[in-house]
Amino acid sequence: MFARIVTNDFSQQGLYDELLAQAQQEHAGAVGAIVTFTGLVRDTNADGTIDGISLEHYPGMTETALTQLAQDTMDKFELRNIGVVHRVGRLHNNEQIVWVGCCASHRKSAFDAACYLMDFLKKSVPLWKKEFAADGEYWVEVKASDEQAAMAWLTPKAKN
């Protein structure tokens, strides 16, 4: 497992290789599915174009919260391995912000785990995003849809 806050850009291939190597060390032959997610900086927000973002964190607490979330996700979905990397600092449009990789025996657990981790990362890990627009800098407001996405995991689903 790995959970890191980093400043520099990352290689998806490098992280994938690391994730798989760790999984095979402990669960050789039992990894049947890997889902990865990468989040990028868009060049627009609801009000128009932006010129990148900056991400602030709480050194120490952010790393602890990210590690805890990764561990919780691994336990909940019985994953073979999990990795998450989140950047902080000034990021330009189109740059990579976050990467998540989930290894499981079957695909559904891997897909669900990646969704779950991202939904709760947006709710429980101390990270704050500021956007740079032509007329100034604006902190991103919490979206109701992000709140609902996290809450949905806590609501029992009707059986199909």
Next chain:
Amino acid sequence: METILVIKTFAQVREVSGEGELEFSLDAHKTIADVLLSLKAKNEKWALALDGTVICAKNQQLCTPDTPIAAGDEVAFFPPVTGG
């Protein structure tokens, strides 16, 4: 005897208050809520910084305003998170 808290702020709370880290005399403050009241009374910038939804942490764990505090604790105030 140490009677100081370390207070940290992040994002909007840091920018609006103008103070990212400060030492705070424990005095008669017994809970996080007591500290919030004193900071709001400190000046207009702090009153504004703590006006909206503010999340509290003690020693880097999320907590509620009724959480007790002691000398040497690190207390943080910040807005709802927006990573990802």
